[in-house]
Amino acid sequence: xxxxxxLCLTRSVxxxxxxxxxxxxxxxxxxxRYAVTTVQSSVWNQLPITKEAAFEVDLPSSAFISNFTMxxxxxxxxxVSNHSPSKNIEKFxxxxxxxxxxxxxxxxxxxxxxxxxxxxxxxxxxxxxxxPVQNLTLDVSITERTSISFIKVLPLxxxxxxxxxxxxxxxxxxxxxxxxxxxxxVSSKGLNVDFIVHYDVDLRDLMGEVQVYxxxxxxxxxxxxxxxxxxxxxxxxxxxxxxxGTKIKQTKQAMGTILADLREGDHFNIITFSDKVHTWKxxxxxxxxxxxxxxxxxxxxxxxxxxxxxxxxxxxxxxxLVNPQSTxxxxxxxxxxxxxxxxxxxxxxxxxxxxxILSNAKKALGSASLFGLAFGDDADYxxxxxxxxxxxxxxxxxxxxxxxxxxxxxxxxxVASPLLSDVQLTYLxxxxxxxxxxxxxxxxxxSELVVAGKVKPGVKDLKVSMSATDLKKRVNLExxxxxxxxxxxxxxxxxxxxxxxxxxxxxxxRLWAYFTIKELLLAKLNATDPATQRLLADKATxxxxxxxxxxxxxxxxxxxxxxxxxxxxxxxxxxAVVLQAGGQGSNPTCVDGDPHFVVQxxxxxxxxxxxxxxxxxxxxxxxxxPERGIxxxxxxxxxxxxxxxxxxxxxxxxxxxxxxATGGSGDIMITLSLDAVxxxxxxxxxxxxxxxxxxxxxxxxxxxxxxxxxxxxLGRDVRxxxxxxxxxHPSYLQMAHLGFYITNGRGLSASTQGLLGQFQHADIxxxxxxxxxxxxxxxxxxxxxxxxxxxxxxxxxxxxxKSLKDSVRKRHTGRCWVVPKGEVERLLGHPYESYxxxxx
Numbered sequence: 001x002x003x004x005x006x007l008c009l010t011r012s013v014x015x016x017x018x019x020x021x022x023x024x025x026x027x028x029x030x031x032x033r034y035a036v037t038t039v040q041s042s043v044w045n046q047l048p049i050t051k052e053a054a055f056e057v058d059l060p061s062s063a064f065i066s067n068f069t070m071x072x073x074x075x076x077x078x079x080v081s082n083h084s085p086s087k088n089i090e091k092f093x094x095x096x097x098x099x100x101x102x103x104x105x106x107x108x109x110x111x112x113x114x115x116x117x118x119x120x121x122x123x124x125x126x127x128x129x130x131x132p133v134q135n136l137t138l139d140v141s142i143t144e145r146t147s148i149s150f151i152k153v154l155p156l157x158x159x160x161x162x163x164x165x166x167x168x169x170x171x172x173x174x175x176x177x178x179x180x181x182x183x184x185x186v187s188s189k190g191l192n193v194d195f196i197v198h199y200d201v202d203l204r205d206l207m208g209e210v211q212v213y214x215x216x217x218x219x220x221x222x223x224x225x226x227x228x229x230x231x232x233x234x235x236x237x238x239x240x241x242x243x244x245g246t247k248i249k250q251t252k253q254a255m256g257t258i259l260a261d262l263r264e265g266d267h268f269n270i271i272t273f274s275d276k277v278h279t280w281k282x283x284x285x286x287x288x289x290x291x292x293x294x295x296x297x298x299x300x301x302x303x304x305x306x307x308x309x310x311x312x313x314x315x316x317x318x319x320x321l322v323n324p325q326s327t328x329x330x331x332x333x334x335x336x337x338x339x340x341x342x343x344x345x346x347x348x349x350x351x352x353x354x355x356x357i358l359s360n361a362k363k364a365l366g367s368a369s370l371f372g373l374a375f376g377d378d379a380d381y382x383x384x385x386x387x388x389x390x391x392x393x394x395x396x397x398x399x400x401x402x403x404x405x406x407x408x409x410x411x412x413x414x415v416a417s418p419l420l421s422d423v424q425l426t427y428l429x430x431x432x433x434x435x436x437x438x439x440x441x442x443x444x445x446x447s448e449l450v451v452a453g454k455v456k457p458g459v460k461d462l463k464v465s466m467s468a469t470d471l472k473k474r475v476n477l478e479x480x481x482x483x484x485x486x487x488x489x490x491x492x493x494x495x496x497x498x499x500x501x502x503x504x505x506x507x508x509x510r511l512w513a514y515f516t517i518k519e520l521l522l523a524k525l526n527a528t529d530p531a532t533q534r535l536l537a538d539k540a541t542x543x544x545x546x547x548x549x550x551x552x553x554x555x556x557x558x559x560x561x562x563x564x565x566x567x568x569x570x571x572x573x574x575x576a577v578v579l580q581a582g583g584q585g586s587n588p589t590c591v592d593g594d595p596h597f598v599v600q601x602x603x604x605x606x607x608x609x610x611x612x613x614x615x616x617x618x619x620x621x622x623x624x625x626p627e628r629g630i631x632x633x634x635x636x637x638x639x640x641x642x643x644x645x646x647x648x649x650x651x652x653x654x655x656x657x658x659x660x661a662t663g664g665s666g667d668i669m670i671t672l673s674l675d676a677v678x679x680x681x682x683x684x685x686x687x688x689x690x691x692x693x694x695x696x697x698x699x700x701x702x703x704x705x706x707x708x709x710x711x712x713x714l715g716r717d718v719r720x721x722x723x724x725x726x727x728x729h730p731s732y733l734q735m736a737h738l739g740f741y742i743t744n745g746r747g748l749s750a751s752t753q754g755l756l757g758q759f760q761h762a763d764i765x766x767x768x769x770x771x772x773x774x775x776x777x778x779x780x781x782x783x784x785x786x787x788x789x790x791x792x793x794x795x796x797x798x799x800x801x802k803s804l805k806d807s808v809r810k811r812h813t814g815r816c817w818v819v820p821k822g823e824v825e826r827l828l829g830h831p832y833e834s835y836x837x838x839x840x
Contacts, residue, residue: 063112065550116448222448230265238343242731254408262288273314274307312351319364337368344375392441417445592739609816623757627749629661652737662698717747
C-alpha cells in the first residue's frame with residue numbers, strides 16, 4: 001500500500017537592510033503514505049543592530065503540527081500565530097528579535113496522510129526563502145511495502161515534464177541542494193518555486209493492502225482495472241452578479257472541457273442560478289450524445305452573470321433531476337447520481353438560513369452525492385462542507401487564480417469515473433475495534449479508501465471483507481491477513497534502510513489517531529446538539545493531547561525557559577482550547593461587519609452578540625481608558641441595503657484611530673484606512689497594508705503582516721488587531737471594510753468605557769432556561785434560550801449559530817447569545833447618540 005506526503009517548506013525572512021545569513025534544511029520521511037516533515041532554519045544576525053527574524057512555513061491544510069522548537073541565547077521577543085488558509089495551505093509564522101551577532105534556530109515538524117488522487121500521490125514543497133540561501137537542502141525518502149510503480153520529480157518551473165518510469169523498488173531518496181549560483185540563476189531574490197514529486201504503488205490485490213503494527217491496522221483499498229459505472233451528473237452553476245468577469249469566464253472554459261469528456265453512457269443536465277433558477281433540459285437528465293454535448297456547450301456560452309444568490313432553490317431543482325418521480329430507469333441502469341455544485345458567495349435571497357438549507361437539501365437529494373465547489377474567499381465554504389457531509393460528498397476550495405479553470409476541471413476528473421458505490425469494508429467485531437469510517441458512498445478511479453483501527457490482543461489472522469456495487473451486481477470479497485511481528489515485517493526492515501527516526505515504524509498508531517481526530521472534527525461540524533458537539537470535541541481534544549497534535553481543538557504553546565537556562569523554546573505538548581469561551585483559542589472581543597459586536601466576557605461561556613444600527617459618517621467611540629490614556633474611534637461608511645430590507649441602513653467601518661498618551665514627548669496617533677496605516681508621534685510613518693512593516697514609538701509597536709492584518713501593542717497586556725477585509729470581485733453588497741479586535745485587554749483599567757471597552761471588566765452572566773413552547777420553525781435558528789443579567793438589569797437572549805470572522809479564520813460559524821435589538825440600548829446603558837463623537 002502506498003502513502004505519499006505533501007510537504008511545503010519554510011520561509012525565513014528578516015526585515016530591514018542587510019539580510020542575515022540563513023541556512024535551511026527540510027527532511028520528509030514517507031512510510032506507507034504517512035508523511036512526517038521537519039523544517040529547520042538557522043539565522044545569524046551579522047548586523048550591529050537588533051533585527052527581526054521571521055520563521056514562516058506553508059502547511060498543507062490537512063496536516064497537524066507535532067513539534068516546534070526555537071533556540072537562542074538572550075532572546076528578546078517572540079510571537080506565534082496561525083493565519084488564514086490560501087490555496088490548500090495554511091501559514092505558520094514566528095517572529096523574534098535577534099540581537100547583534102546572535103544566532104537563532106527554528107525547527108517545525110508536521111504530519112499528514114496524503115490522499116491518492118488521479119492515480120498518484122503528490123509531495124509538494126514550497127521553496128520560497130525570499131532570498132538566496134547559503135545552505136539550502138531538501139531530502140525526501142519514500143518507503144512502501146509494495147513496489148513503487150512510478151516516480152517523477154517535476155521540473156521546478158510550471159511546465160509538467162514527465163520523468164522516467166521506475167519499477168520494482170520499494171525505497172527512494174531524493175535530494176535537492178542548489179548552490180547560490182543556481183538559486184540566483186532562477187531569481188536574484190531567491191527561489192520562489194514548488195518542488196513536486198509524483199508517485200504511485202503497484203497494488204494488485206483487489207482487497208488492497210492491510211498493514212498491522214503494535215496492535216493497530218491500516219487498510220488501503222484502491223482496486224485497479226474495474227469497469228467505469230455510468231453516472232447521472234447535474235452541474236449546478238452560480239451565475240449571480242458576483243461571478244461577473246474572470247470567474248464566469250473561467251467557469252465557462254472549464255465546463256467546455258468537462259462536457260467534452262462525458263462518456264456516452266453518462267446522463268447529465270445543467271442548472272444555472274442567481275435569484276432565479278434555470279434548468280437547461282426540464283425535468284430530466286439526457287444522454288451524453290455528441291449532439292446533446294454540443295447543445296450544452298452552446299447553452300454554457302450564452303450564460304450571463306447577474307442577480308442575487310438563491311442556493312436553496314438551486315439545490316431543490318437539482319434534487320428533482322436526480323430523484324425524479326419515476327426512478328426505475330436509473331435504478332435498472334445503475335447510474336451513479338452526482339451533483340456538482342459551484343458557488344462564489346452566500347445565500348442572499350429566498351431561504352438564507354444555513355440550517356434550513358441543510359435540512360431541505362438532505363430531505364430532497366436522497367442517495368445522490370453532492371460535491372461542493374467554493375469559488376473564491378467570499379464563498380460560504382462552511383455551508384458547502386456541511387452540505388457535502390450531509391449528502392455523501394466532499395467540498396473543495398477553488399482559488400481565484402489564473403489556473404481556476406484547471407482547478408475546476410481537475411476536481412471533476414477526480415469524480416468523473418465511479419467504479420464502485422456503497423462500499424462497506426468490514427473487520428470481525430471480535431478481532432478489531434475503534435475502527436474509523438468504513439462505509440463509503442463511492443469509490444472513484446484513481447482514488448483510495450483508507451480505514452484504520454485497533455486489533456485485539458492475540459489475534460493471528462485479521463479477517464477482512466468487502467461488499468460493494470459495481471457496474472452490474474453486488475460484489476462480496478473476503479481475505480485473511482496474517483499478523484506478523486514488527487521485527488520480522490518487510491516494511492519495518494525497509495524502514496531501517498531509509499534511516500527513519502525512532503517512532504516512525506509505529507506510523508500506523510499515529511495514522512489511526514490522525515484519522516480519528518479528523519473524523520471527530522467532521523462529526524462535530526455536522527452535529528446540531530450542543531451536548532453531542534461537546535462530547536465529540538472532548539474526544540478530539542484528548543486524542544490531540546495524547547499524540548501532541550496541534551488541531552482546531554488544541555493550541556500551540558511555546559514555553560519560555562527560566563532566565564538562568566539557555567534560550568530554548570519548545571512545543572510543550574498541545575494545550576486544550578476551551579471552545580467558545582474566554583481565553584486562548586477563542587474569539588476576541590470585536591466589532592466587525594455591519595457593525596456586529598461580539599463580546600468575550602470572563603464569566604460567560606459563549607460569545608455575546610449584538611448589532612448597532614449606525615448612520616453613515618458617524619464616528620463611534622469604541623473604547624476609552626482614561627487611566628491609560630487610550631482612545632479608539634471608528635468612522636462609519638454607508639453600504640447598499642439588502643434585497644427586501646431597503647428600509648434598514650447598512651454601515652461598515654472604513655477608518656479607525658487609536659491614540660495613546662505615552663507620557664513621553666507626545667501622544668501616539670495611529671490612523672487606519674482601507675489601504676494604509678499612519679503612525680504619528682516623534683515623526684510620521686506610513687505602512688501600506690500591501691506589504692509587511694513595523695514601527696515602534698515610545699513603547700507602542702504597530703506591525704502590518706502579510707495577511708492584511710495590523711497588530712497594535714500599547715504596552716503591557718493591551719493588544720489590538722485590525723483586519724482589512726477586501727474582496728477581489730465584490731458583489732453589490734460586499735464592501736471593503738475594517739474589523740477591530742481587542743485580542744488582549746487585561747491591561748485596560750476598570751474605568752474603561754465605550755461601545756466595546758465597557759465590557760472588558762463587566763460582571764455579566766447568562767442562565768439557560770427551558771422553554772417548552774418553541775415552535776419547530778423557530779428551533780431551526782434558536783439552539784437555547786437564556787436570561788442575560790448585568791447589575792440589577794436582565795433581559796431574554798437566544799443562543800444561535802452565527803457567521804463570525806476572527807484573526808485565525810476569515811469566516812466561521814460560532815455560537816452567540818444574541819441580544820434582541822430592542823434591548824441593546826438598555827444593555828449599553830446609554831443611547832446610540834452618546835457614543836457618537838465629533839471626529840475620528
